[in-house]
Amino acid sequence: LDFVISRVWRNDNKQIEIASAGTILNEDDKIFVITTDQDAESVKTFIGEEIDMERKQWIRMESQFINRRILITKPELNGKKLGQLKLRKLYGINITRINRAGVDLVATPALTLQVGDRVFDNSGRHALDQMTGDKPDLATLKTRVEDYKPAANTAEGGTVVSAADGIVTVEGMDRAVYGEIVTFENGAKGMVESVEPEQLGVMLFDGAETVGVGTMVTRSGKRAGIPVGDAFLGRVISPLGEPIDGKGPVNAEGYNPIEKQAPSILERQSVDTPLHTGILAIDSMFPIGRGQRELIIGDRQTGKTSIATDAILNQKDKDVLCIYVAIGQKASSIARVAEDLKKHGAMSYTTIVAATASDSAPLQYIAPYAGTALAEYFMAKGKSVLIVYDDLSKHAVAYRAISLLLRRSPGREAYPGDVFYLHSRLLERSCRMRDDLGGGSITALPIVETQAGDVSAYIPTNVISITDGQIFLESALFNAGNRPAVNVGLSVSRVGGAAQTKAMKKANANLRIELAQYKDMESFAQFSSDLDAETRRQLEHGKALMEMLKQPLCQPKSDAEQVVILVLASHGVLDELPTAELRAKTSAFVRQFRADVSGTMDKITATGKLEPEMVDAILNAWKAYAGGNDHVVQ
Secondary structure, three states: OOOOOEEEEOOOOOEEEEOOOOOOOOOOOOOOOOOOHHHHHHHHHHHOOOOOOOOHHHHHHHOOOOOOOOOOOOOEEOOEEHHHHOHHHHHOOOOOOOOOOOOOOOOOOOOEEEEOOEEEEOOHHHHHHHHHOOOOOHHHHHHHHHHOOOOOEEEEEEEEEEEEOOEEEEEEOOOOOOOEEEEEOOOOEEEEEEEOOOOEEEEEOOOHHHOOOOOEEEEEEEEOEEEEOHHHOOOEEOOOOOEOOOOOOOOOOEEEEOOOOOOOHHHEOOOOOEOOOOOHHHHHHOOOEOOOEOEEEEOOOOOHHHHHHHHHHOOOOOOEEEEEEEEEEOHHHHHHHHHHHHHOOOHHHEEEEEEEOOOOHHHHHHHHHHHHHHHHHHHHOOOEEEEEEEOHHHHHHHHHHHHHHOOOOEOHHHOEOOHHHHHHHHHOOOOEEOHHHOOOEEEEEEEEEOOOOOOOOHHHHHHHHHOOEEEEEOHHHHHOOOOOOEOOOOOEEOOHHHHOOHHHHHHOOOHHHHHHHHHHHHHHHOOOOOOOHHHHHHHHHHHHHHHHHOOOOOOOOOHHHHHHHHHHHHOOOOOOOOHHHHHHHHHHHHHHHOOOOOOHHHHHHHHOOOOHHHHHHHHHHHHHHHHOOOOOOO
């Protein structure tokens, strides 16, 4: 024994709920209908539909949608006092009395009527949306205004039954799908995140403070997405695609869904084209290829973001577009990154997608998917894209908050059971497409923050198993002045030499082995005061290598420069230099050697190969530089 409720919102947003008595059905139907005859006539006029005045057809049409809470507007029902019916005791029906019913719907032109799951929208906001849709020119807009006639526009709707921390529960909208955008009566937007038999879980992107119990929601029929286009390069945008840099609107060329299935195996090709970061320690030992996913992992304040920004700076004039996704970062940190990129001329080919620490968990949750949707737009045009997710630890925390508010079961570290899928479906979208499909690529540099170097925690192990290698940054190395603080033993690139030029592979053939030997020898030498000549030589060589790998911020090196430095190191010529002067002298030599008459660096850049005569040219030039009085450090 339930009743249909008609909810009416007037143009002053005051909600009036009306329902009236009719015929009681048998208790198995559990549904009872609509309004008095007078109200039925008003509804008929408003929605332009015939209502069976015997109400049987209407009962069947509405029966699957009506919720069980009821408002009764008369002191008695079918001649019986409400108290006699024992509705609350027998059927769990809550009764609220109001003074008047039979609201004249037709006399209130700017209203939205909800009957069950259906919403008949004739509000001023809807009329405005209808007239201004697709951004018409002035003449078209004038025509639309003149031709507009108030008419019932129907959509599937529901009602908010609970709201907390940007997550609302909605009853109704039985045909809504996961990932669909829904609109609230106050203009706020949200996304369906949980679909359950009796209700929907919706996360709000904005206007959380104005959405409460009783707020009406309507389906949009659109999946969550982001506007895309070349005009987004050089801009700072929110995860919804709205510019937040104060430079005016962005002209979008399309609309990409934020959730999209990753390309299949047959649509991809192997990773074999280098994507140089400009960081010697990474390009020499842990090369990254276009289409690869390389994790940057380490404790806080170990230089993770710096490696990512240096990689972005190094893509200048290399036909690689960059997207930096900031998740849960301080607004001041994002502004500093944007300023660094702008100062070095990198913003012209970079977009920053920013969900700051002050933004809601739903915005932080969709930020990396929105950045990837923008990257896929460029990849579809055959371009190479580098995308940085900074960082996925905060992304997982935001998703955990959403899941707990949706009352999903917590698992390890209170994360939900599908937190692995959260990141796998994101990172699987990074790949290199076949040439006949455009040949574009997305290279991902996800960042994960560890606690006290614990790489065996839940989120770090998840992302390590998803990615194609990791660059592990160590606090002890960072504090000792070895920056970038790359731990050679724990870092790896599973693409390896396939993403290196032949010149680089030849120049650094023994680098990792020599560094590993130095680490072992260093710990051994601490317990011995008398060392033989060979051990001392290995220690000096290792110190020279460690010093060579140090690199200041925002000073990426080209592939040819790295090859020249590695040739010098592998032949031991840097071992003789004082440690304090090593980097200054090698940098000065490289600057001078670039203009060498042999043109060796240009040949390395053009061919990607290191021939024996090129090695001889480098070593002879160094002898002349280091031994002659005319050559000084510049």
